[in-house]
Amino acid sequence: MYGHVEIRTLFFASYKELLGTGELQVDLPEGATVSDLVSALRSRGGAFTALPTEPAVAVNLTYTDPTSLLSDGDEVALIPPVAGG
Amino acid sequence: MTFTAIVREPIDPAHVLTLIGADQDGASLLFLGVVRDHNDGRSVGGVRYDTYEEMAAEVLSEIVGEAARSAGTDRIAAVHRIGELEVGEVSVAIAVSSPHRAEAYDASRYIIEEIKKRLPVWKKERYSDGAEEWVEGRPPTAPNTVPAPPAGAPQADAPQADGP
Numbered sequence: 001m002y003g004h005v006e007i008r009t010l011f012f013a014s015y016k017e018l019l020g021t022g023e024l025q026v027d028l029p030e031g032a033t034v035s036d037l038v039s040a041l042r043s044r045g046g047a048f049t050a051l052p053t054e055p056a057v058a059v060n061l062t063y064t065d066p067t068s069l070l071s072d073g074d075e076v077a078l079i080p081p082v083a084g085g
Numbered sequence: 086m087t088f089t090a091i092v093r094e095p096i097d098p099a100h101v102l103t104l105i106g107a108d109q110d111g112a113s114l115l116f117l118g119v120v121r122d123h124n125d126g127r128s129v130g131g132v133r134y135d136t137y138e139e140m141a142a143e144v145l146s147e148i149v150g151e152a153a154r155s156a157g158t159d160r161i162a163a164v165h166r167i168g169e170l171e172v173g174e175v176s177v178a179i180a181v182s183s184p185h186r187a188e189a190y191d192a193s194r195y196i197i198e199e200i201k202k203r204l205p206v207w208k209k210e211r212y213s214d215g216a217e218e219w220v221e222g223r224p225p226t227a228p229n230t231v232p233a234p235p236a237g238a239p240q241a242d243a244p245q246a247d248g249p
Contacts, residue, residue, distance in 0.1 A: 084206030
């Protein structure tokens with residue numbers, strides 16, 4: 001029996017424009033990491049392949065390591081290089 | 086009490102100054118980030134700031150909390166504006182008051198530098214030739230790699246004893 005996790009994935013600024021969407025629900029096997037999510041996105045092909053292999057990521061509003069495990073219902077944002085101020 | 090906000094309406098610097106100040110404070114400092122008319126040799130007509138608003142609110146609050154602990158003052162207000170801004174408009178306002186000027190300068194500088202490092206905000210410039218481009222920005226610094234608050238600043242959860 002393998003479970004799965006459903007991840008609410010958010011895109012902003014240049015990533016949002018690149019993909020033409022700001023949000024996707026992504027289903028991953030239980031035990032998936034942030035890095036697995038990025039790989040799954042990039043493997044969709046098309047514009048998704050232009051995403052960086054190791055973008056900055058926030059899980060539930062906090063910057064997180066690529067090796068972090070994801071849980072069902074997590075909100076994961078791919079964060080382009082920032083330019084506030 | 087510190088104050089932080091991500092706002093869409095114009096920032097009124099005079100109002101931000103009313104959020105700080107106390108009888109024990111001999112220094113009140115206001116920093117404004119303003120949209121300038123050029124960048125990298127191109128003429129800029131205006132900018133649009135986008136944000137991940139919920140996260141930006143948290144990160145700004147964390148940054149100001151770090152500055153407050155390091156500088157030993159909780160009289161700090163930081164506001165970042167989002168949306169369409171014209172040249173000359175204020176994008177960020179940081180106000181700090183403290184008993185002496187050094188702590189206010191340290192806290193203000195720390196806050197603007199950390200905003201630039203890790204606040205989830207993005208800027209698209211509109212050029213006078215009609216083109217638009219996202220400003221390149223920098224990869225955000227993750228929390229575990231965030232540098233310590235300014236060296237030499239007093240470490241204080243409690244108010245500082247009043248020294249020279």
